[in-house]
Structures are given as C-alpha cells and as structure tokens.
Amino acid sequence: MTTPAEETTLSDELEQSYVESTPRSRELAERARNVMPGGDTRSVTYFRPYPSYVESAHGAQLETVDGETLLDVLNNYTQSVLGHAPEPVVDDVCSRFRAGNGVAAPTEPAVALAEELVGRVPSVEQVRFCNSGTEATMNAIRAAMAWTENERICKITGGYHGTHDVVEVGVADDGREHTGIPRTAEQRVQTVSYNDTEQLKATFEAVGDELACLILEPILGVGGMIPATDEFLQTARDLTAETDTPLIFDEVMSFRLAPGGAQQRRGIEPDLTAFGKLIGGGLPVGAVGGRADLMAQFHPETGSVDHSGTFNANPATMAGGVATLRELDADAIETLNQQGADLRTRLQEIGDDADQPITITGEGSLFQIHFTDEPVRDLASSSAGNPASEQLFHEMRREGVFIAPRGMGNLSTPMTGSDLDQIATAFDRALESLGYSSHCKSLHT
Ligand SMILES: Cc1ncc(COP(=O)(O)O)c(C=O)c1O
Missing domain, CATH: 3.40.640.10 (Type I PLP-dependent aspartate aminotransferase-like (Major domain))
Structure with missing residues (x-):
C-alpha cells in the first residue's frame, strides 16, 4: 500500500541530497529496473527516486550499501519486534x-x-x-x-x-x-x-x-x-x-x-x-x-x-x-508499550509547537504521524501517505531515522533511551527543514 508516486511531491533539494548520498543504491536500482518492473518486487518498500539498499541489520540499526547507518523505526512494517538478528x-x-x-x-x-x-x-x-x-x-x-x-x-x-x-x-x-x-x-x-x-x-x-x-x-x-x-x-x-x-x-x-x-x-x-x-x-x-x-x-x-x-x-x-x-514476554511488551506511549507524547508536543497541524496516533509501540488537527478516527480523516509524509520520511532519513514513507513507525526491544531521543530530535529537525517550525528545541532528556 503506497500513495501513488505521481501524486506526491519531493523537493529538488531533498531528491538531490538523497541521490548524492546513495550512489551504490542508485546503481543497484538501475540494475533492478532491467529485471523487475520499476526495479521493485514489493510495492511498499518502493519510494522515490529509488529505495536505498540495505547491506546488513543488527539490533535497531540498518547499514546501507552506501555506508549509512540508520535507526530502523520501521522494523519491516512491525515484524522485527526484537530488532534485527537477535x-x-x-x-x-x-x-x-x-x-x-x-x-x-x-x-x-x-x-x-x-x-x-x-x-x-x-x-x-x-x-x-x-x-x-x-x-x-x-x-x-x-x-x-x-x-x-x-x-x-x-x-x-x-x-x-x-x-x-x-x-x-x-x-x-x-x-x-x-x-x-x-x-x-x-x-x-x-x-x-x-x-x-x-x-x-x-x-x-x-x-x-x-x-x-x-x-x-x-x-x-x-x-x-x-x-x-x-x-x-x-x-x-x-x-x-x-x-x-x-x-x-x-x-x-x-x-x-x-x-x-x-x-x-x-x-x-x-x-x-x-x-x-x-x-x-x-x-x-x-x-x-x-x-x-x-x-x-x-x-x-x-x-x-x-x-x-x-x-x-x-x-x-x-x-x-x-x-x-x-x-517477547509480558515484561518486554510492557516496556515497549511504555516507550511507545512516551514517544507519542513527545512527538505530539513537538507537533503542537509546529506551524503545521500535526496529530500523532497509535497504541503501544506503534505510531503514525498525521498532518491534520482533526480527530483521526477512520481512513477519511487519516492523512497517512499524503504528500507531506513522503517529504517528512526523506527529511527524517537525512537525520538517520528510517520510518515508513507514509509516516508510520514502531519500536523494537533493542532501542535505547538515546534512540528514542534521536527519533524525537529527527522529527523536530525534519519539521524545521520542511518549514513547519521556526525553532529546533533541545529534546534530550
Ligand atoms: C494487518 C495486516 N494484515 C495482513 C497483512 C498481510 O501480511 P503479509 O504481508 O505477510 O501478506 C499485513 C501486512 O502488512 C497487515 O498489516
């Protein structure tokens, strides 16, 4: 499930910065296009201009073929609840x-x-x-x-x-x-x-x-x-x-x-x-x-x-x-759920300070960033996957945090307090880069 690429906008500056930092992924994407439609074999992992390729993943971190280290807040769309290679x-x-x-x-x-x-x-x-x-x-x-x-x-x-x-x-x-x-x-x-x-x-x-x-x-x-x-x-x-x-x-x-x-x-x-x-x-x-x-x-x-x-x-x-x-016993789940609740509160506080309406939804260790201040209760009121989500995704990725292009995230057990700080800081900086907020608070607690 993705928003169709042609309906979304990606700024030239964001795209150029992504392309410059992912040369090896670009080569692989070109090879992939010759043998897979759109270079893709799972619609949801595709994003523009091309997805970055992962070399390895351990704990809460992804290592890309371009030498980047990203905090994985997507976890294969919630599958990797224990992080990678536990x-x-x-x-x-x-x-x-x-x-x-x-x-x-x-x-x-x-x-x-x-x-x-x-x-x-x-x-x-x-x-x-x-x-x-x-x-x-x-x-x-x-x-x-x-x-x-x-x-x-x-x-x-x-x-x-x-x-x-x-x-x-x-x-x-x-x-x-x-x-x-x-x-x-x-x-x-x-x-x-x-x-x-x-x-x-x-x-x-x-x-x-x-x-x-x-x-x-x-x-x-x-x-x-x-x-x-x-x-x-x-x-x-x-x-x-x-x-x-x-x-x-x-x-x-x-x-x-x-x-x-x-x-x-x-x-x-x-x-x-x-x-x-x-x-x-x-x-x-x-x-x-x-x-x-x-x-x-x-x-x-x-x-x-x-x-x-x-x-x-x-x-x-x-x-x-x-x-x-x-x-994944009861204690591990309780800790994850508490971390998720704390993170949603922090993201909502950052969103409340932004010049753009933002609502954070979710439960336990699952969250979604919506660009709206209307109550989100169904698909019609959800803004998941709207054009701003893709921009936010790229901006957060630039800050080293990998969420879903549609604005969804979830936590894994190896994440530490400083990982959660990194998510909140990346969100704040991403909003600032997008012109949605005029400040960048110190978010480290
Ligand atoms: C709620 C829900 N049901 C079913 C599926 C389909 O699972 P799979 O991708 O393993 O076929 C997904 C996948 O994201 C899902 O989120």
Missing part, C-alpha cells in the same frame, strides 16, 4: 535449518509454536500455519465461509489484510484505478468506516444474515495506526454474536501489543484470529487460529477447506517463532 532467534533458526528443513512431514517446532499461541490467546483453541498474513486472512475467511455457507464479507474501508482478492476491496482511497481484482470480489464485500458504530449496525441490519464474517484490525494499521474505540469493538462483537457471524481479528500487526495480542488488551474475544509478521522469527509466516468448531473446517478427514502449502510450518520458521515469543 542472537537467541538466529541460533535456534540456524540449528533447526542445519537439522534438515525441507521435509514433507510435520515437525515438533510447529507443535510448540501452536501450543505457544493457544497458551497466549484464550480465543485460540486450534491453529493452522501458512506463509504470510495474506494467507492467514484468506484462510480465516475460507473457514468462516465454510462454517456459515455464506460468501459475503464485511470489512473496514482502509482495512488492510494482505493481497488476496476480497480483502483488496476498499483498501485504498487514492483515486487510482486498481485492476486485477475481479468485479465479483467487489460484489461480495460490504465496507464500513472504521469506528462508525451506526454504519456497522445498519450494515448488520441490512445484510447481517448473509455474511460469512466481519474482518477487522483492532488498530487500523495501513489506514493510519488508528485504535478502534471500545464502543466500535464491542458493537462488532455483539452484532456478530447475535447473527452467528464469525468475527475475525487481523492481528498481523497488533499481536505485539500484549502477550495475547490486541484482543487481550481490549478485552474482546474474536472467533478467528489472523497472525503473521513477528511469529516467524524473521522468516515468512502466517497463521490462523480460533474456535475449535471453526478451525475444524481444516480437518484433513472431516473438514471441507483444503489447506496445503509447501512451506506451511517450515521447521526453521517455527523454531524462529518459538524463540521470538520466548523473548
């Missing part, structure tokens, strides 16, 4: 890989990771593994369709659940035509604005008995790191319970917010949960888990949903996931 995870992944990885048979690490998820998340009784968050939401929806024998799904405008057909509907509000999705997929989807309880009620009133599921993120991630209101989440739970419609929480990003995910933090139990990102220890992963009767749709003898995949429950991935969750 020793305990690397050790367990490598030893499992050495023990033989590509086998068409179950292995113990998958059982251990499933037990860990079931132990942490009360709504999860059974688990199935796959290879991405996309596959996780796809399989969750399939299980819900099989169980309800319905095909329509209700999702949030701006809700991002990966790249399979139905969930791509209603994601972007960028005015660009998105093709490659069958019209029939659009017809199956009912969209509702995030945090719009009345619209959700009206939708269930109209089509509640035709729905296979309601799928939502407990915090709207790509749409702008916007937490759901308690009222919205509770209404979602009540309406789905009344109509026997499976409620699917997409916790691909939000699982880092508590040992049992955002659902534990918010006190709402969904019927199915999609996992991804951090639960694979840095390797490709996804999982769907939930109520035993819904998950029974995947039973190889008695279920009706086929679910295969060469790399499902890949042993090294499973070992990496177990090691990651062992490290």
Whole structure:
C-alpha cells in the first residue's frame, strides 16, 4: 500500500541530497529496473527516486550499501519486534535449518509454536500455519465461509489484510484505478468506516444474515495506526454474536501489543484470529487460529477447506517463532508499550509547537504521524501517505531515522533511551527543514 508516486511531491533539494548520498543504491536500482518492473518486487518498500539498499541489520540499526547507518523505526512494517538478528532467534533458526528443513512431514517446532499461541490467546483453541498474513486472512475467511455457507464479507474501508482478492476491496482511497481484482470480489464485500458504530449496525441490519464474517484490525494499521474505540469493538462483537457471524481479528500487526495480542488488551474475544509478521522469527509466516468448531473446517478427514502449502510450518520458521515469543514476554511488551506511549507524547508536543497541524496516533509501540488537527478516527480523516509524509520520511532519513514513507513507525526491544531521543530530535529537525517550525528545541532528556 503506497500513495501513488505521481501524486506526491519531493523537493529538488531533498531528491538531490538523497541521490548524492546513495550512489551504490542508485546503481543497484538501475540494475533492478532491467529485471523487475520499476526495479521493485514489493510495492511498499518502493519510494522515490529509488529505495536505498540495505547491506546488513543488527539490533535497531540498518547499514546501507552506501555506508549509512540508520535507526530502523520501521522494523519491516512491525515484524522485527526484537530488532534485527537477535542472537537467541538466529541460533535456534540456524540449528533447526542445519537439522534438515525441507521435509514433507510435520515437525515438533510447529507443535510448540501452536501450543505457544493457544497458551497466549484464550480465543485460540486450534491453529493452522501458512506463509504470510495474506494467507492467514484468506484462510480465516475460507473457514468462516465454510462454517456459515455464506460468501459475503464485511470489512473496514482502509482495512488492510494482505493481497488476496476480497480483502483488496476498499483498501485504498487514492483515486487510482486498481485492476486485477475481479468485479465479483467487489460484489461480495460490504465496507464500513472504521469506528462508525451506526454504519456497522445498519450494515448488520441490512445484510447481517448473509455474511460469512466481519474482518477487522483492532488498530487500523495501513489506514493510519488508528485504535478502534471500545464502543466500535464491542458493537462488532455483539452484532456478530447475535447473527452467528464469525468475527475475525487481523492481528498481523497488533499481536505485539500484549502477550495475547490486541484482543487481550481490549478485552474482546474474536472467533478467528489472523497472525503473521513477528511469529516467524524473521522468516515468512502466517497463521490462523480460533474456535475449535471453526478451525475444524481444516480437518484433513472431516473438514471441507483444503489447506496445503509447501512451506506451511517450515521447521526453521517455527523454531524462529518459538524463540521470538520466548523473548517477547509480558515484561518486554510492557516496556515497549511504555516507550511507545512516551514517544507519542513527545512527538505530539513537538507537533503542537509546529506551524503545521500535526496529530500523532497509535497504541503501544506503534505510531503514525498525521498532518491534520482533526480527530483521526477512520481512513477519511487519516492523512497517512499524503504528500507531506513522503517529504517528512526523506527529511527524517537525512537525520538517520528510517520510518515508513507514509509516516508510520514502531519500536523494537533493542532501542535505547538515546534512540528514542534521536527519533524525537529527527522529527523536530525534519519539521524545521520542511518549514513547519521556526525553532529546533533541545529534546534530550
Ligand atoms: C494487518 C495486516 N494484515 C495482513 C497483512 C498481510 O501480511 P503479509 O504481508 O505477510 O501478506 C499485513 C501486512 O502488512 C497487515 O498489516
């Protein structure tokens, strides 16, 4: 999910300074353009004039091929919650890989990771593994369709659940035509604005008995790191319970917010949960888990949903996931969440002093910078990915801080107090360079 490049503006000075400091990346980008469309193979990692290439990553730092050291406040879009190459995870992944990885048979690490998820998340009784968050939401929806024998799904405008057909509907509000999705997929989807309880009620009133599921993120991630209101989440739970419609929480990003995910933090139990990102220890992963009767749709003898995949429950991935969750215990999460809350307060204070309206949203260790002073509650009020975000991204990068080009950031456990100071200082200096503030405060505490 990116804002289309042609709609954004990048000042000549910023672009020139970026090009001058990234000669090796430019060479690689030119080579890449010959063999990959736009030199890119993951739309979200592309930015103009070309992305910089990373040579290595350790702890909270990235080393680029151009010899730059950047503080990584993007963390592979929240996946690297322990930072990069954490020793305990690397050790367990490598030893499992050495023990033989590509086998068409179950292995113990998958059982251990499933037990860990079931132990942490009360709504999860059974688990199935796959290879991405996309596959996780796809399989969750399939299980819900099989169980309800319905095909329509209700999702949030701006809700991002990966790249399979139905969930791509209603994601972007960028005015660009998105093709490659069958019209029939659009017809199956009912969209509702995030945090719009009345619209959700009206939708269930109209089509509640035709729905296979309601799928939502407990915090709207790509749409702008916007937490759901308690009222919205509770209404979602009540309406789905009344109509026997499976409620699917997409916790691909939000699982880092508590040992049992955002659902534990918010006190709402969904019927199915999609996992991804951090639960694979840095390797490709996804999982769907939930109520035993819904998950029974995947039973190889008695279920009706086929679910295969060469790399499902890949042993090294499973070992990496177990090691990651062992490290990401309740104390580690609490510390991260507190650091995130403190940082959002500091960024908001800096934003309040700027000549440009700025609102910081987020929860726990997740944050988003919006260029607005209106309340941010849904995709329509979010400014994630607007032209100013790309400028801010480049300015912060110049200060050695790497956030998402759409203005999103998140923390990792190896970050220190001085790393957090660096983020706040970079934000202040970036605003000043953009002409949004006339001063640069001393932010070191
Ligand atoms: C909430 C959410 N769901 C699903 C996905 C898709 O996961 P993947 O990129 O592993 O397919 C993402 C990816 O960013 C996500 O943020």
